[in-house]
Amino acid sequence: MPISSTFKLSLAHINDTHSHFEPTSVSLVIPEVNIKVCLDTGGFARIKNTVDSFRKQADESDCPFLFLHAGDCFQGSLYYSLFKGEVNARLLNLLGLDAMTLGNHELDLGNTPVAEFLDHIDFPLLAGNWDISNEDIGKSNRLTDKEKLQPYSPNEKRANIIYKDFGNTRVAIFGICIDKMAAIANPDDDTPFLDATTVVRNTVAYLHSKAIKHIILLSHLGYEADLEMANAIEGLSVVIGGHSHTLQGDFSAFGWESEEPYGRIVSDTVVFQAGCHAMFSGLVELEFDDTGKVINHTGGNYLMIDTDFHESMSIECEGRAENITDAKRIAKQYLEKQNRIILVNSSNEISEILNNEYRPAVLEMTSDIVTQVPSRLRHVRIPDEDGGSCIAPLVCDAMLYSARSRGNTIDFAIHNAGGVRVSVESGPLTAAEVAGRLLPFEIDIVKYKATGSQFREALEGAINNATNNGVEGTGDGSYPYLADLKFDYDTCLPMGKRITTLLFRQNNRWTPILGEIWYTAVSSAYTTKGKEGYDALNHRQNDSMSIGVTLSESFIEYARTKFELVNVADSECHLYHRQ
Template structure:
């Protein structure tokens, strides 16, 4: 039978939604007639995205797919309260066709990932994740789970899905981060293979069987996706996430990242790469035309701002042209008005919102000023984050209240997600926005020399100093610790001073052989992102408290303006 000359596919895609189910209220700096006019618009959210996807399926006469490129978990109070149940319930109602697991989807280990895989009415992909050494009777085991398209050790390929596509078949498979054990907490039996090698072997396997149209889902980030795109042979398109990359020209509304939708000119020998930002703010809609060999020969479409309510100008009195500016904004090609899906809107409002709204109205403290959070020290904040040491103070106090002797608390910058704004502070502000990751605290004992190596390793990773960086989130902040870091010193000698704020309220330089008790999140204590030396600890104990619990308790017992910041940093970069 003669094959069709062209194969059309509408590919709707999202990534890194992080439990942002409701529409996002975005401030958009609209460039209008030479002026920057601030506009507010409710964009995206699961109900709006579901409605847009439903419209696509109703209006297209050719095949369509709706895929998620990972990190549906964590991020908001919806996850902190419901621990994933709301995520898979709402994604099932959205009509997803596929999801690749991201690092935050593996944060809770099998205990949290298994319910997602088990409950999803769509296939879940992690084609370079190898569970073959899991015991057959392991609780929450994922080995050979029928809905997890994982690494097939006997064939050396990713398990894939085949779906009817015009007069042939289309294959979907997915890969995720090889360094997963450094950035997340999957169960120890999970092994992660080189995504490039697994992807190429899988593509070769498919093409040997006559499958030419191949969609690769990826949770590697744009940089690694570009490497895949330049090195892989035979895939049609890569749909990615992890780096929160918003492709397309959004310069008119102040969201531009300088990225081209598809990341290459079409047609090209290079495989197109699609990313759709973050937090369900946008929906990517790619109109693909492929030839019989699976190569994309035309790419149209782009990321869309799905606007579900009236756009406003909060300073309309200052801008007399605000009304015409709003009309011009609504006429932008990537601004799409949408009526949110009623079923999903009602499900969120009736099943999940009430508990969150109660927490939002429960004020636990008052912030007389804003405490700023930054991951790395800056010129204006030479000590770095004002907030992270306060969070560490919460860890310290919580451990002490539970009767544990601790000398210091340590926290990584990426574990704090927002600044603490002036005004009333609610439980929702802390557990839903500032410290949204549901990770317990761990007490441990180790020597000062290993603590110094852990601090150096974390800073090296944060600033990419001689190691492969996993991002700036590893930068260490502490309570009752002070340190000096010299980036130009030899590796292993960059922490030139380490001191402890003692019970006598004075700083004491630590002897390298001295034993200390510390408290951190379980994520940091496990040695992720440069903190490997913490694995040299002698003892450890997991506490029955999450990170957010400890800070909430601190604020309930101490006013913010009386908190002591026992942290000193001398950072020579």
């Protein structure tokens, strides 16, 4: 009988970095002494130094090494708001990635930003279920011409694949994105996304037909979908995932609830994910048998903090520490012993580039106070027992203000709850807070037309989607918030009849919306394309046109000139839950 052989691979991974090039502040709890520690974690400079050390360790032990990114590098911080994909391409190149898969937020503004990103990266971008074979030949910057893109192969009905040869072992890597991309992002109509499961199954079958057994799927589907994929398709060795921001591993030593073990095994496939926002680096040592099955894996997700973290950390004491100095000493000793923490220097080429070329513009926005907020403005996506979002209606007011101040006649505004990201605390509100955290998605505001019936259908569709009421929704971010429009929604009525009242403000009076009358509204470009239940707004006669301002720009100009607390009850949205 032939002697079976094993193959070892060291694999580092990150996902959903969302332009968080700078460190992120987090709170850790030291349970034994009731000390809460606030310190900076992660950031691209620390990722680079950490992964460089991983790579060096692998080289010293003569172990093959890979570094993969599972998508969503765009959006999420002021760096993206100000510099779009330029800074991502530049810094990701410096990280030394072997490959990255496409995330949904890469397509928030259509295909063009991805095409421009591909012009500047030096690693492959994997999108194995993205069919670009019928791309419009008239486009000025076509995806079809990009050597770094590995899309769907229509002739073979599978993903394009990259290969890494390590001695006698060939490792295959391919990437898959959310197949409902058109529902949550803005891919161009001529480049659809195909069913993820079908493409993965076909790709694995192709690889097996070529006697290639060591197969890595780089996925931007979300953790639950990754587990389902592993269960459904035999022959995947490893799934490196993203999208759901799942942090695997035991971080209970810091007072964090553990979500999942690091490396979830499902039907002989091991699934990994590494949180989000560049705070963690995952590293796994994999051992495969000659069939491609992972027979052993060790490693974990690591929280990266600076080697001199104790000098900048802040402390809250509730335990036996007698003073702050004592507490810092205890915290330092405790954290230095934790095996889920890596102490790493944050100085290198990346930090120099950020400091010298990009951070000055960010700091300028950080010091730009646009208004004073008198009391906390809570944000929730779906109204609860305490009411709805207080900040989302203000975002809608800002959209109206920006459109009308530019000479547009607008009846009302609609915005999806997921487009607003955080609550706003009382005190000074800076341009950085607005563009970097509150409204970080750089999406245009557009004016458009629809009939009263279409608006009624869109609002119900968005709420049905957000609440999974009769449909399999894509998330609660679709819930609508409004300005100069209000409705009642009855959860128990038949689909199509759940909006029982729909009124808009006309000459300071609430007036019924009539089914066949055309109205003009403003929303984000995302919403008007019919995403996440708003299908009725995406029709041939909607005449959508950008007003020339993004969501964050609109809110900043509104806050500077006409900021006031809305009477939330005056723009209320009622959800009736009958027993």
